[in-house]
Amino acid sequence: MLEVTCTHPDAKSYYRIEQFLQLTEEDIERYRQHLICPVCHGKAYFRKQSVNGRSACFGSNYHASDCGNWHPTLKTQQQKEIEALNQQLAESDELIFDFVIPANSKKEDEPRRDSLKGKQSQERVLRSTKTPSEKLISKDDTTVNASRRPEVLTPDKMLNNLLHGGELAKSETRIVLKLGNKDYSYKAKNLLVNFASAEPAKNFEEAKLKMYWGTVSHTDKDFEWLNPADCDDVGIPLGKAKEAIINQYGITSRDELEGAGILFLGLCFWNKDKTRKIVKIQAADKLYLSLLGDGRVN
Ligand SMILES: [Zn+2]
Incomplete structure (x- = not known):
């Protein structure tokens, strides 16, 4: 636009x-x-x-379905996916969610900036990621019977549905998260939180794990924080996820994140002075970015 x-x-x-x-x-x-x-x-x-x-x-990322600013080619493709998932939600009591990053998410190979890449290798970052299952203890949890095999939902389809006003955000269908050796089941409407609706716990220890989603507005100058486009009272510290994002998505400049859709498992709590909500990325390999190609106008 x-x-x-x-x-x-x-x-x-x-x-x-x-x-x-x-x-x-x-x-x-x-x-x-x-x-x-x-x-x-x-x-x-x-x-x-x-x-x-x-x-x-x-x-x-949030054009209404009748908005003329929603790029027609993108709209056709995205709406098809949204309708397919809406249909699945209408027909299923539960969907398995697997954090598989689609193969086409990484940009074409390009020389990367050493200043962004840092010293850690991708392998080290990914290996150091801890399973967040210990934070998943709430009344809403149930352990899932593994004998049934519902449809598998991937982060790209999930995020597309959330960004464009699909049924997922308010759905009663249960989403089964596979974390470590355990599966956890949440109603979609209780699990998925847009940054603008994030409700902070008093502190990190009391925060409950949720799936946060929205659009990246910009990063800070040092590429240590993400700021969402959805609201201006939330900060997302990148921490270890910075290296993982750079390697996983072939990021060469922090500006490439402007306008990206984002979905990750996180914890929301107040900062020390209660002036800003922090949404902490819980695990670097449980984060999905939908980057805009250079030719993409949205
Ligand atoms: Zn619009």
């Missing part, structure tokens, strides 16, 4: 991309989490010009 509506009280209510680019860097940072699609009012994001020449633009 080349035009956007801005809801920040200090900003103008409407910007064309060239006007937004004329703002100071400080104002861009202040306003970029307050953008919505001018047609359907879906939450929007701003993408800088990329190092390989893609122009700066606005985008949204």
Whole structure:
């Protein structure tokens, strides 16, 4: 998109991309989490010009089905998947969820920036990841009978359905999570939380594991934190997941995350001063990113 509506009280209510680019860097940072699609009012994001020449633009992962700003090719493909999953939800009491990252998620091989890659190898990061099953103790848990074999849901289909207003976010269907040697079952509507609806526990120890999802607005300058486009009161520290993301998805610049859909197992709690909600990524290999290709306009 080349035009956007801005809801920040200090900003103008409407910007064309060239006007937004004329703002100071400080104002861009202040306003970029307050953008919505001018047609359907879906939450929007701003993408800088990329190092390989893609122009700066606005985008949204949340266009309404009748919004003319939802790219027609993408829309057809995404709606087909959404309808297929909606159908599965209508017919199934439970779906098995497996955190398999689709093979086409990684960008084509490109030279990576050493500054981002750091010293740790992907192997070390992935091996050091702990199973988060010990956090999964709540009234909603049940251990699942392994003799039945429901449909398997993958993170790309799950995220697509969540981002585009499919039935999953409010579904009563149980999602069976396979973690370590155990399976855990949650009602989809209790498991899946958009960043804007995140409810923080008093502290890390009391936080319950949920599946958090939304859109990445931007990272901080050091690429240590993600800021969602969905709201401006949540921070997502990357921690060990930073190396895993860089390696898994072939990230060469932190700007490539702008506008990416994201889904991960996490814990939400207040920061020390109770001024900001922290959503901590629980395991680096239980995170899925839907990156925008350079040709993709959303
Ligand atoms: Zn729209």
